Amino acid sequence: MTTDETRLLRWRMHAQFGFGRTGPDPVSSADPESPGGPGQPDGAAGLAARAAGIQAQDAAAARLGLRARGLGSAADVEAAYRAGEVVAGWLMRGTLHLVPAVDLPWLLRLFGARNLAAGAGRRRQLGLTDEICERAVALLPEVLAAPLSRADLIAALIERGVEVNPAGQAPAHLMGYAAARGLLCRGAEVAPREPGYVLRPGLPAAPPASAAPPGPPGDADLAALAVRYLAAFGPAGAADLAAWSGLPVTVCRRAVAAAGFPEVAPGLFADPGAEPTEAGAEGGPEVRLLGAYDNYLLGYRDRTAMLDPAFAKRINAGGGVIHPALVADGRVLGRWRTERARGATTLLVEPFGPLSGPVREGLRAEAEGVGRFLDVPTELRIAHP
Numbered sequence: 001m002t003t004d005e006t007r008l009l010r011w012r013m014h015a016q017f018g019f020g021r022t023g024p025d026p027v028s029s030a031d032p033e034s035p036g037g038p039g040q041p042d043g044a045a046g047l048a049a050r051a052a053g054i055q056a057q058d059a060a061a062a063r064l065g066l067r068a069r070g071l072g073s074a075a076d077v078e079a080a081y082r083a084g085e086v087v088a089g090w091l092m093r094g095t096l097h098l099v100p101a102v103d104l105p106w107l108l109r110l111f112g113a114r115n116l117a118a119g120a121g122r123r124r125q126l127g128l129t130d131e132i133c134e135r136a137v138a139l140l141p142e143v144l145a146a147p148l149s150r151a152d153l154i155a156a157l158i159e160r161g162v163e164v165n166p167a168g169q170a171p172a173h174l175m176g177y178a179a180a181r182g183l184l185c186r187g188a189e190v191a192p193r194e195p196g197y198v199l200r201p202g203l204p205a206a207p208p209a210s211a212a213p214p215g216p217p218g219d220a221d222l223a224a225l226a227v228r229y230l231a232a233f234g235p236a237g238a239a240d241l242a243a244w245s246g247l248p249v250t251v252c253r254r255a256v257a258a259a260g261f262p263e264v265a266p267g268l269f270a271d272p273g274a275e276p277t278e279a280g281a282e283g284g285p286e287v288r289l290l291g292a293y294d295n296y297l298l299g300y301r302d303r304t305a306m307l308d309p310a311f312a313k314r315i316n317a318g319g320g321v322i323h324p325a326l327v328a329d330g331r332v333l334g335r336w337r338t339e340r341a342r343g344a345t346t347l348l349v350e351p352f353g354p355l356s357g358p359v360r361e362g363l364r365a366e367a368e369g370v371g372r373f374l375d376v377p378t379e380l381r382i383a384h385p
Helices: 004-019 043-050 059-068 074-082 101-118 119-127 130-143 152-159 169-181 220-231 238-245 247-257 278-282 309-315 359-372
Strands: 085-090 098-099 186-190 194-199 263-265 287-290 324-328 331-341 344-351 379-384
Touching: 004 220, 043 074, 043 098, 043 101, 043 220, 043 379, 059 074, 059 098, 059 287, 059 359, 074 085, 085 101, 085 169, 098 344, 101 119, 101 169, 119 169, 130 152, 130 169, 152 169, 152 194, 152 263, 169 186, 220 238, 220 247, 238 247, 247 331, 287 309, 287 359, 309 331, 309 359, 324 359, 344 359
Parallel strands: 344 379
Antiparallel strands: 085 098, 085 186, 186 194, 287 324, 324 331, 331 344
């Protein structure tokens, strides 16, 4: 790896996990209706804001994503959901992301209509006509007086005359439709490993049945997205923003220009304040145990610098699965998993090659951190490469 690649990866790692920026959040505003709102709260919501959202298609992995960025315990995530501080919605690339609830309106302006259009063909195949979807949307304020599982929510809609097949993919696509319309999102779990669905925080007590979908994005929305992305993933370019967001690269070029970050390398933009100092490098590598589908592994068009192609299939074996990863100073050095047997939990790390002493030391600290976060005694075991 070249010196430039080493510097690039350390910078990206520090931006995503070290939060080396100083001063106010770059998207803060005194206007609560503007992108970002009047600053971000601490805890899960603040970390989700600084990370530009947390991948949330796997709830357990989302909790680990927040842990890797500084959250104290898994219980803090559910508490933030219950308090209405964070929600999960289908946003960037049409995938579930955990974001601050105050950010959802402007994110829906960016992604709501796109996701509605992208799912139209599949909804037709599943028999979800526009009339059926609109009937379901109109009933949500009545049905969701309290959080419900997807199965219970679909059953309640069927009882009220909504014609939807409770089996197969139709329920998931109906939930995606309601979420893209800005009425529904995921909240706290209603049972272990069972996400709950709630009305979007901030809606009127009885939103009209004919409420319009979120309006089109404005330049301020695009700039806010680029600011969030570059603060969390920079140095990066418009093509990286396009790969992460799912927006056209032409739109992303305009967004990056509007964000106003300096060009720190050809075609790459970042917050200079997020670059780790040489003094920080002397303190040892920045080591993280990342959960499945972590943002860091999905934030760039090209992962070659961070993940040796020889080992790429051990992290991404296909089918969209991204395994939990061991990362040090921006490079993926292995994968990991937990094993439970006879009341004991083992954190098994499978490195791609020999690990240096400083990386092993950081790994031990991370393994202890995972155990504390999950509130289970955890023993670290490192497999032979």
